[in-house]
Amino acid sequence: MPGMAAKRQTIEAAPHYTEYHPRWYRPPVSVYWWLGEWHYLKFILRELSSVFVAVFVVETLLLLNALRNGADAYAHFLVTMQNPLVIVLNVISLFFLVFHTITWFNLAPSATPVRLGGKRLPDIMISGPAYVAWIVISAFITWMVLQ
Amino acid sequence: MARHEEKASNEPFFWILFSAGGMMAALFIPIHLFLFGLAFPLGWLHAPSYEQIMALARMPLVRIYLFVLCALPLFHWAHRFRYTLYDGLKVKHLNEVIFVLCYGGATVGSLIAAYFLWTIG
Numbered sequence A: 001m002p003g004m005a006a007k008r009q010t011i012e013a014a015p016h017y018t019e020y021h022p023r024w025y026r027p028p029v030s031v032y033w034w035l036g037e038w039h040y041l042k043f044i045l046r047e048l049s050s051v052f053v054a055v056f057v058v059e060t061l062l063l064l065n066a067l068r069n070g071a072d073a074y075a076h077f078l079v080t081m082q083n084p085l086v087i088v089l090n091v092i093s094l095f096f097l098v099f100h101t102i103t104w105f106n107l108a109p110s111a112t113p114v115r116l117g118g119k120r121l122p123d124i125m126i127s128g129p130a131y132v133a134w135i136v137i138s139a140f141i142t143w144m145v146l147q
Numbered sequence B: 001m002a003r004h005e006e007k008a009s010n011e012p013f014f015w016i017l018f019s020a021g022g023m024m025a026a027l028f029i030p031i032h033l034f035l036f037g038l039a040f041p042l043g044w045l046h047a048p049s050y051e052q053i054m055a056l057a058r059m060p061l062v063r064i065y066l067f068v069l070c071a072l073p074l075f076h077w078a079h080r081f082r083y084t085l086y087d088g089l090k091v092k093h094l095n096e097v098i099f100v101l102c103y104g105g106a107t108v109g110s111l112i113a114a115y116f117l118w119t120i121g
Helices: A002-013 A038-068 A071-080 A084-111 A124-146 B011-039 B050-057 B060-088 B092-118
Strands: none
Touching: A038 A071, A038 A084, A038 B011, A038 B050, A038 B060, A038 B092, A071 B050, A084 A124, A084 B011, A124 B011, A124 B050, B011 B060, B050 B060, B060 B092
16 A cells, blocks of 8 residues: 555654764863862862861871880971971961861751741751850860860 | 572771761860860960879879770771872772772771870880
8 A cells, every 4th residue: 555655654764863972062171170269269268178177197107106206206307397397387287277177167057947836946056056066176175285 | 499699788887987987086185176276276265284294194084085086086087088089089989999099098007096095115
């Protein structure tokens, strides 16, 4: 029948499948994507603070090693810490660590939202006590070391 | 019936270490760094004598505290630094090498801390 043949032909002709998936459109992102926008820069600075956390641990390991090796080694450690380059490194480290503390406390309410009676506790009720704990702990450590 | 087995992700475990280390670093490190990095070297405060600081370091609780102060923040560093390298430098393809270097470094650092604290006289 002529009608059948025509129908088969349209079925065969209509779909045209590609064998491979078409390439995604993914515009290349620069290695410096985090420069130029404060939010991105803040993100990278927060990530970078971890490097100074590691620097602090290395300094603490040097202190512990000095303590093992006696009074002279401890005196030598204290002199090393007076080196201007070490001071500059520690100023930068302290800046990053305080930056870490503040961003960490301010993110805590988003990371662990607390609900009380169906209502979300205001952010300050979670980050507030963290700041208080920070001050109390810092005062206690200073007292322990200086007494 | 065959059970569909999925490889469990180890990400939550490392995230908990990251999170605990981050809290530890936030609460405890700034004051330590201020005292030993600035206040004592610049003479704002008097550094404890060897006898005084050893009296502290001999206390078991202080040793445990100092171990945790080194170990947890190192694992915090390992997690964050791994992602700094992935995102900041876009080197996701070096995934495995970076993973081993970061967590291996944190483990070695923790072991050194344990050894030093164990052998303090």
